[in-house]
Amino acid sequence: MPDAGAATRVLLDSAYLLHRRDYRETSLLLELFTLQHGRIGLIAKGARRGKAGLAPILQPFRPLLASWAGRGELATLTHAEAGGADIRLRHTALFCGFYLNELLVRLLPLHDPHPELVEVYRTALAGLAAGRDLEAVLRRFELALLECLGYGLQLTADAQTGDAIQPDRLYIYRIDTGPIIADSDDPVALHGATLLALRDGRFDTPELRTESKRLMRHVLAHYLEGRPLKSRELFRNST
Template sequence: MREAVQQEPAYVIHRRPWRETALLVELFTLNHGRMSLVARGGNSAKSALKAQLQPFQPLLVDWTGRSDLKTLVQVEVRSAPRLGQTRALYSGLYINELLQRILPAADPHPTVFANYIECLRALAEMAPKGDVEPTLRKFERAFTTSLGYGFAWDQATDTGRPVEAGYRYGYDPLQGIVSAQCVGVRLQQLQGESLLALAADDLSDDAARKTAKRVMRVLVDFLLQGKPLHSRNLFSHSVSSSGRTP
């Protein structure tokens, strides 16, 4: 049966030339998750689609098709704030790459879609020298939780005991936070004070931000299963003199 979808809220997370004049576009959509569409003629000089199918641009799209690869029929561009700053732009490319490389195809995640919109809004409104990391950590946590990898920052799963200040803990993607005695975990030496702050969604302290970044880096790398993230290279080579990357 041929599927026809109309007026589906969507964002472009990746695109590339396809065959002679087409574009192969990956969309993150509200009701259908990550979808691959062919925009016929989209890469030709006279087509308006190349300008319309831009990252971070909210769209309403129509498509049709029987296979996993659908055909784009129509695009309606919606208004949205722009990611004008370099760090905001590269942060947006990072979250797009997470969706492209980790999110299963045709698997709806409406909560992640809402978090994505909020993340783009926060990045667009960021001050010129603002810190992108709290915004990225918030999105990473919502994204990984939606995929079934959420955990309690204030609970050691191996002992069942609450995290305490003054103690150190570990983290493993398959177990969550564990006690320091738990062997074979991927990440160790996490301060209890930082974990308690993160449990309260408090990223105001630098130590807590660093802990969140270390934990989410391990989890994201686990979900990537060895796939590289090109957006990290953008950060390390072009953006931050402090050497910070997502």
């Protein structure tokens, strides 16, 4: 966390805009995901003023180079420019991009740098833009985000016995410990093959995809403390 009394000045850090909202008459409040400083909050003074304002540059999914200065939690954006080619997301991919951004806003602590996660995010956006398997892109990002936060899933061994996960066995995933063998009629059980597929980043069959999605929703809901995601609601309302 930054020292509330210390002045901060950062020049041209690589960044992505996660969220923005209007502030007063001409300014914006921003949340950026930056390479060297993690998730940060900034005020962009006068960004909405006239054609020369920064608002057209400050768009989601666009690589940026950002500079800021100030004291305490909320510094002031002093400069922003394009940091690479625009990433254009359309239709379902656009909602998936909003979902990635909301996960970062909700789960990533402020001022906690994760350069490797920035690269994972960049790769995920490229996959969404290219129209690759969207479900697979989301699952890989979710797993990487949890790993960076120290909440990585245990996907290789039974949490009670230490035995290797068996593809044909049914398991329940306990967030505090990991997978344990489930009763055959347990409605939330999933196959060991799904745990191993998540470990390997494979989503070859409809069953693997369905069970992987169900597991990740369960785990993420725990860390989101049960609060719903607005991006999911936005997607449901658009269909």
